[in-house]
Amino acid sequence: MARIGVDVGGTNTDLVLETDGGVFYHKVPTTLKNQSIGVVEGVRGICELAGIDTSAVETIVHGTTTATNITIEHNGSECGMLTTQGFRDILHIGRHKRPHNFSLHFDVPWQSQPLVKRRNRIAIAERILPPTGEIETPLDEDAVRQACALFRKRGIDSIVIGFMFAFLNDSHERRAREIVLEEIPHAYVTLSSEVANVLREYERFSTAAMNSYVGPKTAYYLRDLEARLRDSGVGAKLRIIQSNGGVSTVDACARRPVRILMSGPAGGVIGGASEGELVGTGNIITVDIGGTSADISTIPDHQIKIMNPRDTYVSGHPVLTPMIDLVTIGAGGGSVAFIDDAGGFNVGPRSAGSEPGPACYGRGGTEPTVTDAQIVLGRLDPDMALGGDLQLDADLARKAVEEKIAKPLGLTVRDAALGIIKIINSNMALAIRSNSVARGVDPREFSIMPFGGAGPLHGTALAEAVSAKDVIVPVAPGITAAVGLLKTDLQYEHTAPVIIELTKAGDAELTGINQAVAELKADIGAELDADDIPADARHIELVAECRYHGQGFELRAQMPEGEVTAENLSTIIDSFHDQHELDYGYAYRDAGVELITLRAIGSAAARKITIPEVPDTDGSSTDRALMFVRPTTFDDGSTLETPRYDRGKLYAGDVIQGPAILIQHNSTTLVPPGYVAETLKHGNTRVRLAGVE
The missing domain is CATH 3.30.420.40 (ATPase, nucleotide binding domain)
Known part of the structure; x- marks a missing residue:
């Protein structure tokens, strides 16, 4: 099949x-x-x-x-919210954190672009108390019905329900949902205790609000x-x-x-990691450059990283859901180059997209883009885009660069195009450093893996900018993110709040942990049952999210096999100390450790796509893959007669000396002077400096 x-x-x-x-x-x-x-x-x-x-x-x-x-376009649903009396403005106040500490001119996204407008946040009398979840004030059901009448009057049918301490006792949220659905039967309702059943009211409310904001359209x-x-x-x-x-x-x-929310970029990271396994390279920095954005992720020793919850922001709003650790910037083939009001030369983040697209598409676009600059420099052949399926207009590309950039800045068209490429590469190099050097990772020990339709045109420049050791180009760069989709497993996650100081845990606390584990396993099992996953194909991983007493955020720690007992409790504590030392460089091994959340991750292995090997080289000349020769301008400003090779006709072990361009249907790989491109056994390509192994 x-x-x-x-x-x-x-x-x-x-x-x-x-x-x-x-x-x-x-x-x-x-x-x-x-x-x-x-x-x-x-x-x-x-x-x-x-x-x-x-x-x-x-x-x-x-x-x-x-x-x-x-979330980017701010065109989600008009939402209503029911929340605890006295806490109506949690979504506005946030954490009293300035986005930029030393700037007097900044935007506060959770205030300027609220997920739920203040007039649509209705306070309801109810109160649940910590630490047991005991009900102090019963839910005012009449107030909920009155709020629904107001929502109906305003045409609001996407409702957020977020009550204080609902992660300890969700009965009020569940009853409020029943009432909402009685009053507004077609409503899209989100409970904070279902999407983020964890400590921290602001982040929990924000996650629930984001779910209802994007929910109906999605x-x-x-x-x-x-x-x-x-x-x-x-x-x-x-x-x-x-x-x-x-x-x-x-x-x-x-x-x-x-x-x-990060569904699109996730496939690229998984695809990049799997390509690294194919070539036996564990340290990879993936750079997925499409038409609109560049998604960058650092993968050390084949391990895809999950973001710390304190970093999981989407469009300025905290979202407590597990996300692959990556950085996204507005840099792609469609990124528009422009001169700002102060005379500055900029590229992106605005993109021409696919409609109208770059000027060279001939669909009415007149602004110069990165793709237009690549055509002006001869790096993209107008008659070879998508294997010739997409005919591009070089004259329109040149006209756009000349009129919008070259003439206003007094540059030649060639220099203007080179400027576009250098600016976009600089933007991406800064993003790579933020995801590697800024986190204690040395790019010199990593390979750059560029993919997406535009990626391999920028690979060597990015490797030079961050001093990466080489460039690995995937088999099908323009399709790598899609390939990653067939490399991943079915997966569900559930959480349970279990707030216990592990270093003082007794029998009652251990029983509470084991009961929570049993309930999480049952929840995961129900979802896997609904997806018809046989028992022998299932795997459930348990994670303890812990912190030092009074610390701001948690780190993931390993759970012991089987039930948690007084004898194996140290497994969690020691694992937390080790993770803290790995992340921050130190650990307080005599300090008290708190368990805050238990997380269960249920998965079922899917069949992985198999990439076939290409034939080994027979010693024949690589001229078998030679298509034609055309002048091409490189980053140093030199213009050289550059051969084009059909990448699909290269065998494992073939070595192409730069300057050269490798052409395939879904992408184009640039090999500058002084570099060589070696075809690997699955058709991947390693691009490295000549004379460097």
């Missing part, structure tokens, strides 16, 4: 299909008004390319930016896509990749879309 991975970007929709007959790649323009249209067209197209019927597709794994785009998109696929004769199971890299069902993601 066939499987398809579909990654929707801001410019293109990328697809990979695995069948018994091999692996096939495809790329179509993203339909921005309704992404599901482009996905369905892409599925049909790749099935036709592989010569199979759409009914033969068993599973489609999808990475989507729908929820992310809602749920509509996912269910519309499922229906369109079914109507097109595609009966495959549709699965969605989550921000943590695991895969979940449409229904689960429609109910909790806050889990898929």
Whole structure:
């Protein structure tokens, strides 16, 4: 049976299909008004390319930016909120933290772009007390009904329910939901205790508010896509990749879309990590450069990192959901170059997208982009884009760079184009350093892995900028994020608040921990049951989130096998100390350690896509792959006659001397003078300085 991975970007929709007959790649323009249209067209197209019927597709794994785009564009649902009396302004106050400590001119996103407007936050009389969750003030049900009447009058049907200490006792939130659904039957309702069942009211409320803000539109998109696929004769199971890299069902993601805010970039990181395994390189810095953005992640020793909860912000709002550790900036092939009001030369973050796209697309765009600059410099051949399927106009590219950049700055068109490339590379290099050097990671021990349609054109420049040891170009760079979707497992996560000082835990506390573990396992099991996962294919990992007494945030610690006892309790404590020392460089091994949250991660292994090996070189000349020679301008300003090679005709062990350009359907790889490109056994390419092994 066939499987398809579909990654929707801001410019293109990328697809990979695995069948018994091999692996096939495809790329179509993203339909921005309704992404599901482009996905369905892409599925049909790749099935036709592989010569199979759409009914033969068993599973489609999808990475989507729908929820992310809602937060970026600030066009989510008008939300109403029910919260505890006296705490109406938690979402406005936040943590009293200035976004920029020493600036008098800054934006406070949770105030300037609130997820729930103040007039729609209604305070309800109720109160639950810590530490036991005892009810002090019963829920005022009449007040909830009155709030619903106000919401109906204002046309609000996306409701957030966040009460104080609901993570200790969620009965008031659950009863409030029942009332809301009686009063507004079609309402989209989010409980804070369901999406973030953890300590910290501001972050918990913000996560719940984000879920309702992006929920209705995201749920509509996912269910519309499922229906369109079914109507097109595609009966495959549709699965969605989550921000943590695991895969979940449409229904689960429609109910909790806050889990898929980083769905799109997650597939790229997983794809990059798997490519690193193929070439035997554990230390990888992935740089996924598409049409709109660049997503950067550091992977040490094959280990994909999950962000610390204190860092999980989306569009300035804290979101307590596990996310792969990555940095996203507005830098891509469609990033627009412009002169600002002060005369400064800028590139991005605004993008031309796919409609109208770069000027060279000939779809009405007149602003110069990074893609236009690459064409002006001869690095992209207008007649070879997408293997010739996308015809680009070099004259329009040159005109845009000349009129918008070169003439205003008194530069030649060549220098203006070089400036565009240098600025975008500098922006990305700074982001790479923020995800590596700033966190104690030495890029000199890492390989840069550039992918996305635009990635391999920038790989060597980025490696030089951060002193990385070499560049690894994946087999299908433009489709790597989609390949990653077929490399991940089904995954669910549940949390339970268990606030115990471990260093003073007695029998009662140990019993409480074990009861919480049993309940978490039952919750995970129910979700895996609903997805028809057999018992022998399941794996449940337990994590203890701990901190020193009074510390601000938690770190993950290892749980012992089996029940927690007085004898193995030290496993959690020692693991926390070790993790603290790894993250911060020190540990207080005599200090008290608090358990705050238990997290259960349930997974089911999926079949992984197999990338075939390419033939070993037969000693023949690489001229077999030579296509033509054209002048190309490099970063040092030199313009050289540069051969183009068909990357698909290179064998394992073939070495191409720079300057050269390797062309394939989904991407183009630049090999500057002084570099060599060696084809590896699966068709990956290692680009390194000549004479350096």
